[in-house]
Structure formats: C-alpha cells, structure tokens
Amino acid sequence: KNEPEKNMIEKCECRKGLCIFIVNCSYKDGLERLGADEDIRNVETIFTELGYEMVCLKDLSSSELICVLKKHISEATIYDQALFIFVSTHSTAEYISMIDDNLIPYAYIYEAISDSNIPHLREIPKILIIQGCREVEAKIKFQSPLKNYLVAVNREINAEQFECNTKTYISTLCDKIRALGDTELFKILRKVEFMHSKDKRYTFQTDAIGLYKNIYLNNSIRFEYLDDCYNFKCNRKGICIVINSFSFKNRVQIDSSFRDMKYFSDLFNSLGYVVIPKVNLTKNEIFSLFLNVKMRSDLNSYYAIIVMILCSADKNNPNHIFDCNGDTLRIDSIIGNCPRIKKQPTIIFIQTTERGKVQN
Known part of the structure; x- marks a missing residue:
C-alpha cells in the first residue's frame, strides 16, 4: 500500500469513527444558549467511550462553518464505522443561524455529506443530528411577555393525491382527544403525529412558548391530584374559535376543510x-374576530382559548399562511393578536395545504 493509505489505516485502527460537534453558544445580538456546553460534554464523553475521534467546534460564523465542515468531513475515511455530525445552534424551520446571524440552509449540510459530494464514503453511515433552538421563538421570549402558548402547525402536501375519505390529521386528533381524556395534550399530539408520520402527507411543527404546565382538554380526574397543570377554573370550559379561510375555489378544499371543521x-x-365557527375570512376579519373575543366581559372565567385555522400556505414560505383572498398573513402575527387568558393556556392549531398563492 502507498504511504498515505497506510497512514489512513493506522489512524482508523485507533478509532471507530469520526464525530464532529458544532455548537453555537454566544451570538452577536446578545442571545445565549445556556446549557449548550453541557451538551458538548455529554456527547464528547459518550463518543470517546465508543472509540470515536471527537472534533468540537464552537461559536462559528457562517463563513467559518462552510470552511471547517468541508475540512473535517474530508478527514472521514472508508475505514470508519460511521460519520456523526451534531449541530447545536439557533434555527428556523429550514435554516440554522450562526453567531453572525447569517442563515445556512439545512440543504447545504445535506449536500456536504451526500454521496455525490463524498462518493468515497458512500458505504459508511452518515448521521446528522441538528439540535435547533428556534430563533424566532427565542426572540419572542426575549422581547415580549408571551407565555402559555402551544402552537401546532400542520402542513398538508399535495392534498389532491390523497383520497378524501381517508383519515386526516384533524379527524385523528379529535378522536384521540375524545378517547384519551386523562392524557396531557402534548402527549396526544405526539401520538397523532406518529400515526401520520409514515404516509408523507403531513409535516409537523409544534412549539411551546412559555408553556410551564400540563394541558388537559377534557374534564380530567387528574386535575384533582396534580399541581403541575393549568387551573381548570369553575366552569371547566374554554372558548374555541374555528376559522376556515379557504377561498373554496377547489372542490377538494371544500370537502376536506368543511369535514375537518365539523x-x-x-x-x-x-x-x-363555546364554539365560534367562521368561514371565508380575510386577515382583517380574523383580527377583528380576535378583538371581539378579547372584549368579552366573561373572558377571564374560562379555562383556555383554542384556535383552529384551516387555510392555504405557500410551500416556499413556512412562516406565512393565506387568507381567503390569497393575501399573506404571518403566523407570528396570529400568535401576537390571539386572545389570551392570564395564566391560562392558549392553543393554536394551524392546518395548511401547500398550494401557493395563485392556487388558493
């Protein structure tokens, strides 16, 4: 064997594989990710015990990430059992955020470890794990007093290829809430997401914003024993706003959205x-509806605010939805304007169909 290959074999005889850990803790805008150092220690301990060579890289700018990722991936060899890449940083739904606030698309990292980019490593497993603290939510917590929000955004892809009589996410969710009255809402959501995770019809994003207690939607007996759930209050009820903002230009939308709404x-x-159903609303009408609910004299006597919005969305812009006229509406503006009850949960479900503005 030639000298470089001998050196490579000798190196790999001393290790099982390569683990690259990229972590951003301190950002130029002052945000910090407390606890990220502990993640480094835990991963480093485990993978060192497994015989992996560890490469830890901390607080990278976007340009530094591009350079070091290529450099260290090139150090993996065909004799490694696996290549692990951990990225721990702020993120959005499609990008990671570096300390200079520049965004790197996930697709760039996928490409960096693809077979086309490193064909000599085609036969070894490449495992990418991204621990992404959502930067948008982090800034909301940093700048405003928003608390007690659970936001579940469910995006339906190419709905026309699915039969209308099949179980939808909403119908499954409703069935499980009925059946699992003594189960905390987050656990119900995870069960439903798992049930629909294999059909490639949906993508899910569930965020807790200042959510510190358990949420139960039925008259659960657990409220008599647990102190870590929200106060069910005297009337043990909530207000449920159901908005269908489709334009109804598409027959599939009419059938499926009204069924889910029902x-x-x-x-x-x-x-x-108290259920408030509305159809065919513009964004101004949505905000006006929210304002009317906020002005209710009995608002603070309720347990929770539930909002369900059925709508179209642009697949290229995950942070916006469309109203009935096809005008864009930011999801964070829905969160910010939504009615809320002090110290009680606000739960927002957004069911979107990815069609784009023209096809709404």
Whole structure:
C-alpha cells in the first residue's frame, strides 16, 4: 500500500469513527444558549467511550462553518464505522443561524455529506443530528411577555393525491382527544403525529412558548391530584374559535376543510366549550374576530382559548399562511393578536395545504 493509505489505516485502527460537534453558544445580538456546553460534554464523553475521534467546534460564523465542515468531513475515511455530525445552534424551520446571524440552509449540510459530494464514503453511515433552538421563538421570549402558548402547525402536501375519505390529521386528533381524556395534550399530539408520520402527507411543527404546565382538554380526574397543570377554573370550559379561510375555489378544499371543521367544532361542543365557527375570512376579519373575543366581559372565567385555522400556505414560505383572498398573513402575527387568558393556556392549531398563492 502507498504511504498515505497506510497512514489512513493506522489512524482508523485507533478509532471507530469520526464525530464532529458544532455548537453555537454566544451570538452577536446578545442571545445565549445556556446549557449548550453541557451538551458538548455529554456527547464528547459518550463518543470517546465508543472509540470515536471527537472534533468540537464552537461559536462559528457562517463563513467559518462552510470552511471547517468541508475540512473535517474530508478527514472521514472508508475505514470508519460511521460519520456523526451534531449541530447545536439557533434555527428556523429550514435554516440554522450562526453567531453572525447569517442563515445556512439545512440543504447545504445535506449536500456536504451526500454521496455525490463524498462518493468515497458512500458505504459508511452518515448521521446528522441538528439540535435547533428556534430563533424566532427565542426572540419572542426575549422581547415580549408571551407565555402559555402551544402552537401546532400542520402542513398538508399535495392534498389532491390523497383520497378524501381517508383519515386526516384533524379527524385523528379529535378522536384521540375524545378517547384519551386523562392524557396531557402534548402527549396526544405526539401520538397523532406518529400515526401520520409514515404516509408523507403531513409535516409537523409544534412549539411551546412559555408553556410551564400540563394541558388537559377534557374534564380530567387528574386535575384533582396534580399541581403541575393549568387551573381548570369553575366552569371547566374554554372558548374555541374555528376559522376556515379557504377561498373554496377547489372542490377538494371544500370537502376536506368543511369535514375537518365539523370534526373540530363537534368535539369542542361535546366538551362544553363555546364554539365560534367562521368561514371565508380575510386577515382583517380574523383580527377583528380576535378583538371581539378579547372584549368579552366573561373572558377571564374560562379555562383556555383554542384556535383552529384551516387555510392555504405557500410551500416556499413556512412562516406565512393565506387568507381567503390569497393575501399573506404571518403566523407570528396570529400568535401576537390571539386572545389570551392570564395564566391560562392558549392553543393554536394551524392546518395548511401547500398550494401557493395563485392556487388558493
């Protein structure tokens, strides 16, 4: 064997594989990711015990990431059992954020470890793990007093290829809420997401914003024993706003959205909630509806605010939805304007169909 290959074999005889850990802790805008150093220590301990060579890189700018990622990936060899890449940083739904606030698309990292880019490593497993603290939510917590929010955004892809009589995310969610009355809401959401994770119809994003207690939507007996859940209050009910903002230009939208709307409304009617169903709303009408609910004199006597929005969305812009006229509406503006009850949960479900503005 030639000298470089001998050196490579000798190096790999001393290690099982290569683990690259990239972590950003301190950002130029003052945000810090407390606890990230502990992640480094834990991963380094485990992979060192497994016989992996560890490469730890901290607080990188976007240009530094591009350079060091290529450099260290090139150090992996065909004799390694696997290549692990951990990235721990702020992120959005499609990008990671570096300390200079520049965004790097996930697709760049996927490409860096693709077979086309490193064909000599085609036969070894390459495992990418991204621990992304959502930067948008981090800034919301940093700048405003928003608390007690659970936001579940469910994006339906190419809905026309799916039969209308199949189980949808909303129908499954409603069935599980009925059946699992003594199960915390977050656990129900995870069960439903798992049930629909294999059909490639949906993508899920669930965020807790200042959510510190458990949420139960039924008259759960657990409220009599647990102190770590939200106060169910005297009337044990909430207000449920159901908005269908489709333009109804597409027959599939009419059938599926009204069916999901009925499922959701019937569920919360059965739980004794005040249900407010609305169809074909513009963004101004949505905000006006929110304002009317905020002005209710009995608002603070309720347990929770539930909002369900069925709408179209642009697949290229995950942070926006469309109203019935095809005008864009930012999801964070929905969160910011949504009615809320002091010290009680606000739960926002957004069910979107990715069609784009023209096809709304």
